[in-house]
Amino acid sequence: MRFLIQNNLLTPTTKTIEQTKKIADIQNPKPQPINPAFPYNKNLQSLLQGKYLLLDEIPFPTEDIQEHYIHGYCLYNKGVEKRQSAYLCNRCGNTNQQYFASFRCARCQEVCFYCRSCIMMGRISECTPLISWTGPNMEQNTNNIQLHWDGALSSGQQAASEKMEQIIDQQSELLVWAVCGAGKTEVLFKGIEKALKQNKRVCIATPRTDVVLELAPRLQSVFPEIQVLPVYGGSEDRHLYSPLIISTTHQLFRFKQTFDLIILDEMDAFPYSYDTSLQYAVQTARKPNSAMIYLTATPNRSWRKKCQQNQINYVTIPARYHKHPLPVPRFTWCGNWEKQLEKNKLPQAVVDWIKERLDSRKQVLLFIPKIAYMEKVASIFEQWTTHLETVHAEDPSRKEKVQKMRKNQLDLLITTTILERGVTFANIDVAVLGAENQIFTDSALIQIAGRAGRKKEHPAGEVAFFHYGKTTAMVSAKKQIENSNKEAKEKGMLI
Amino acid sequence: MMYCIICLSEVNPVFNWTYFLSKEPPFYLCDGCKEKLAPIIGECCTICSRPLADLEAVFIHDGVCFDCFRWEQDPKWKGVLKQNYSLFLYNDFLKEVIARFKYRGDYMVAGAFSLYIPKKLFQNKIVVPIPLSSIRLYERGFNQAEAILHCAGIPSIHCLTRVHSEKQSKKSRAARLETSSVFAVENNKQIISQDVVLFDDIYTTGATLRNAAMALKEAGAKSVSSFTIAR
Numbered sequence: 001m002r003f004l005i006q007n008n009l010l011t012p013t014t015k016t017i018e019q020t021k022k023i024a025d026i027q028n029p030k031p032q033p034i035n036p037a038f039p040y041n042k043n044l045q046s047l048l049q050g051k052y053l054l055l056d057e058i059p060f061p062t063e064d065i066q067e068h069y070i071h072g073y074c075l076y077n078k079g080v081e082k083r084q085s086a087y088l089c090n091r092c093g094n095t096n097q098q099y100f101a102s103f104r105c106a107r108c109q110e111v112c113f114y115c116r117s118c119i120m121m122g123r124i125s126e127c128t129p130l131i132s133w134t135g136p137n138m139e140q141n142t143n144n145i146q147l148h149w150d151g152a153l154s155s156g157q158q159a160a161s162e163k164m165e166q167i168i169d170q171q172s173e174l175l176v177w178a179v180c181g182a183g184k185t186e187v188l189f190k191g192i193e194k195a196l197k198q199n200k201r202v203c204i205a206t207p208r209t210d211v212v213l214e215l216a217p218r219l220q221s222v223f224p225e226i227q228v229l230p231v232y233g234g235s236e237d238r239h240l241y242s243p244l245i246i247s248t249t250h251q252l253f254r255f256k257q258t259f260d261l262i263i264l265d266e267m268d269a270f271p272y273s274y275d276t277s278l279q280y281a282v283q284t285a286r287k288p289n290s291a292m293i294y295l296t297a298t299p300n301r302s303w304r305k306k307c308q309q310n311q312i313n314y315v316t317i318p319a320r321y322h323k324h325p326l327p328v329p330r331f332t333w334c335g336n337w338e339k340q341l342e343k344n345k346l347p348q349a350v351v352d353w354i355k356e357r358l359d360s361r362k363q364v365l366l367f368i369p370k371i372a373y374m375e376k377v378a379s380i381f382e383q384w385t386t387h388l389e390t391v392h393a394e395d396p397s398r399k400e401k402v403q404k405m406r407k408n409q410l411d412l413l414i415t416t417t418i419l420e421r422g423v424t425f426a427n428i429d430v431a432v433l434g435a436e437n438q439i440f441t442d443s444a445l446i447q448i449a450g451r452a453g454r455k456k457e458h459p460a461g462e463v464a465f466f467h468y469g470k471t472t473a474m475v476s477a478k479k480q481i482e483n484s485n486k487e488a489k490e491k492g493m494l495i
Numbered sequence: 496m497m498y499c500i501i502c503l504s505e506v507n508p509v510f511n512w513t514y515f516l517s518k519e520p521p522f523y524l525c526d527g528c529k530e531k532l533a534p535i536i537g538e539c540c541t542i543c544s545r546p547l548a549d550l551e552a553v554f555i556h557d558g559v560c561f562d563c564f565r566w567e568q569d570p571k572w573k574g575v576l577k578q579n580y581s582l583f584l585y586n587d588f589l590k591e592v593i594a595r596f597k598y599r600g601d602y603m604v605a606g607a608f609s610l611y612i613p614k615k616l617f618q619n620k621i622v623v624p625i626p627l628s629s630i631r632l633y634e635r636g637f638n639q640a641e642a643i644l645h646c647a648g649i650p651s652i653h654c655l656t657r658v659h660s661e662k663q664s665k666k667s668r669a670a671r672l673e674t675s676s677v678f679a680v681e682n683n684k685q686i687i688s689q690d691v692v693l694f695d696d697i698y699t700t701g702a703t704l705r706n707a708a709m710a711l712k713e714a715g716a717k718s719v720s721s722f723t724i725a726r
Contacts (some may be wrong), residue, residue, distance in 0.1 A: 014633065098498050102643065103602035106632045115502065116601060123600030123636065 001055075001107050001127050003076070010069070010076055012062060016109050021302055024081045024126035031134040033453060034072030036329075040135055044068065046241035050201070050258030052077060052091060054122050057159075057254075058131060059067030059239070065131060078460040079128040080115050089115035091124050092253050093280035103111045114128035117277055118253060133255065136416060140199045142226060142243045147193040149222040151153040155319035156493050157187050163315045164191035164293055169201075173292040175307065178317035179326055179484050180297045180421075181448025185215065187317070189222055190261060191293070196226070196243055200260035203245045204251055207272035207280055209233070209424055211265060216246045263293040266301055268443050269421065297421075298480075319488035323495045324459035325483050327452045329445070332475060334466040337434060341373060346380055350433060358385050358411050363464050365405075366414045367448055369437035377415055377433070388412040393421065420447040427458035435465035435474055447479035499525035499593060500607045501660050507605040522606035522646075524657050530678060532611075535581055537668030537714060542567070542702055543579045566705065572683035572695055576708045577718050581698055582611050587710045589725050593696060605639070616722065622651040622684055625695040625707055626678075643724065651694065654682050655707060656712075678707045680714035687715035698723040 002020040003010040010029065014019055023029065027073055044060055047053075055062060080089050080100070087100045094100075094117035105112035108127035113126050124130070153161060166189055167174040178184045188204070195202050204219070206212060211230045216230035229242035231251045238251075249264075249272050250476075264272075264282060272278045286292060299307070306312045320326065331391050334347035357364050374390040381388055387410050389401045400420070405413045405425055412418075417439060430452045432440065439451040445465070452461025465474055488494050497506045506523045538547045540560035547555055554561040566572045573684060581590055623642035635667035645653045656679050680686070689710050693704055700719070708719035 098496065099503065101603040103637055106638075107636050112636075114602070116603060119595065119599050119601045186643070247509075261516050 001129065003116065004219065010174075012066060014107075022108050022110065022112070022421050023076055023129045024078050026078075029076055029078070031075045032070055032072040034135065038068075038071035038073065040068060040071070040073050042079065042138075045073075045133060045135060045138055047239040048074070048131065048257065049241065050133070052130040052132050052255050052256045053132060054079075054124065056122055056126060059325060064151040068135070075132050075134045076129035077132055079124040079130050080106045080113055080494060082113075082126075082128050084254070087113055087115075088495055089117060089124060091115070092118035092277045093284065094118065094277055096376050101208075104110070104312040121253060124442075138241055140201065140243050142196040142339045143486060145196045145225055147195065147222055147225065148224055149189055151186060153186060154183065154317075154320055154323065154336060154493070155320055156488075156491075157183055157321070160187045161190045162319055163313070164196050166430070167191075167293065167313065168195055168291045171289050172290050173313060174182040175294045175296070175303065175312055176317070177299060177301065177307065177314055179320060180328075180447060181320040181322075181454045182297075182317040183252055183321040184265070184297075185316075186321075188293075188459070190307045191264075191474070192219075192223070192244065195261045195291075196223070196458050198260075199243075201245075201258060202263070203247055203252075203255075203259040203285065204263045204265060205247050205285075206247050206265040207269045207278070208266065208422065209248055209250050212246050212248055215265070215424070219244065219246065222467065231472055235370075249278045249282055252278075254287040255281075257287050258285050259288055259290060261293070263290045263295065265293045265295045266421065267296045267305075268298050273300065293494055293495070298446045300443065301352055315485065316484075318484040320454075320492035322456040322459050323493060324453065325485040325494055327449060327461050327463045328481055328485070329449050329463040329465050329474075329478055331435075331465050331467060331470060331478075333470075334433075334468065336468055337466070338373075338468075340488040341376055344376065344380065346377070346433075347466065351380075353386060353431060353464055354381065354412065357429055363405065363408065363425065364412045364426050365425065365430050365451055366412060366420065367417065367420070367430070367440075368414060369416075369439050371416055371433045374414055374416075378418070381412055385411045388414065389464075390414045392416045393418045406414065417444055417448075419451070419452075423451065424454050425451065426455050427461070428452060429462040429464075431464045435467040436469045436471050438471075438473075440473060440476065442476040442480065445473060446480055449477065449481060496704055497523045499523060500603055501528040502526075506726045509711045522610055524607055524610065528607075531586075533586050533589075535584055542576070543698060544581045546584070548555040566701065572705055572709075574626055575719065576701065576705050577630055577713060577720045577726075579701065579704065579721045579723065581640055581723045582608075583725050585697060585725040586628040587716070593725060599637065599698065601638055602637055605642035606648045608643045609648075610643065612643070612647040614647065614649060615691055617649050619690070621689045621716075622649055622692050623655055623707075623711065624651055624653065625693060625703060626653065626655045626657045640698045641697070644694055652685050654680055654686060655710065656681055656703065676701075680710050681706070683714040686711060691716045691719045693719060693721040695723045697723065697725045708717065 002011050002013055004020050021237050065074055078090055080087055088095050094115050099117040100113050101116055102111050102113045112125045113128050192202055198284050210233050212230050216228055220228040226243050228244045229240055231238055231245055231247040305312045332349050336351045354364055371392045378390050389410055391398050393399045404410050449463045453459045499506050504525050506525050535544055535546055540563055541558045542563040543636045545560045556564045560599045596599045624644055627638050657677055693707055712720050
């Protein structure tokens, strides 16, 4: 698309005329003075407020957008632009020049650079304007909202919840370091209520769609007066306005300076922890004055260091909600299990451990490092039980299999790290085969151990790491779990 | 640092003598992506290059698949498309890659396909990419067939035009067969008495290519064959 520029007013045109330009070549496009008498479109307002969208993502004709622009309610922003001979994507923040490519563009009829980093959200190039809302904001009117929840918080949860309320007032940042099964979601309730009562916009962001789908109904049930909006790739109603959004971190690319409070759940989970563009997305979705809460059971080393050196506000919840200590993993050396597996055998120690549980009808969740080994491991155990399944990330019936495990229809579920977090089974023991594999980082191992003993009725699950050589990750994981238990005991948080 | 042109992961090219002595290829693919592309191999339909291995015997007539057999039965379409060559099976991976290329608009994917184009096939032939209507072209920003040819460095001529119609992928086979004269030849001088190769991204029912072939033949082409990335 090209723009005709007359008296600082941009008009979209598809024709190539001498006086037209790509949005990237227009110096500092500014909003027009606002015309208070203009009858603006409320649906457009609710769709666009706080976002940067492509014209293709807005279900209104370009002429409507132009009208709103003329009267000062919308703005055309640069999508991809060149700053000091380097390209920059204003949607995903990408500046890696290898992720920019150019082509002869039929829209602007010139060579046009585009960003490959966020291509899955639709191409954004030098001639692609990002549309934003510059009119008045919607009135949110959530100041009379009530939290509908009468559960009780544990002492650890209570402390974290109070700290979170303070942070919202101070508009600063807080790390909530809560062990697996501490009940992180309940910690958030009071803080969210407080923010909503101040008519603030709140977002809970997480790297995983599974978590969005699990959290949304829980929050909807405690805030029945508002519509809690789940946002993920392909979700419906994405265009609606909501005071409380549960979103994947990917979807935050579309939001700019939108939220007064962002709660980032599972900050250490893939892909957020590796993908700097997602971290950019979260930061740019915040208003300049806003509060940020980071939630994790397994902060990485640099965050742990920040805590130790008091560079960041943080609060720990070292005990589980049910006040029993975390199961501590036991290490068992099992030799070169991969070599044995080639001969369709498993180490005796592993076989004995699992058979013992099959005999006493205790469910087992077995983690293995490679998908390729799954079928072989499963076929070995098939001689002792028919109630077993395997599951991995691209398994189309993943949900059904997890459901079968929950309903106690399986004795053994063999999985990759895909089930390391976010799932709760009532009464299981957990084993890792090949815990020395580098895929099992210390945080992965802590999360895996955290699958055991989650319910009050069965707080003592067992965790076994079968390995061919102890790794620092294994040692670190065990140490961190023991430290949490120690801290919980000292603070009198255990029964 | 080199990046895989499809998945953007880092690639370490092998630095051997071939690498130093040959002209450096401008595009790289990682081993993972290479493996997921499934080249069409084994016995194929002699007209459309569909692999015959997965077809039941009743759907094969003298080395020709049932679809092509039906086309050739019809006097109107008999011999219009001499032969089609395709590179890869249209598997889930390729579907994803082509969707990113065409619908998300990732032009660079053309570079990945260009690595596999057998250039000899196009020697002494007139190459004509299947055009898009002007509305569709604006929507996508580029023509996917032209993009691949451009990356492969194969010269082509743009003598076909297309009237805007509903997307092929939203039509049934019967509806696709009915659509006639979606293509027009603008300047026939370059194709008269020439062997023409049509170029497109996907061969699905063959209706698009046959319609274009018909238009070219009527405008004086000696023979028309076709080349697609996916089948």
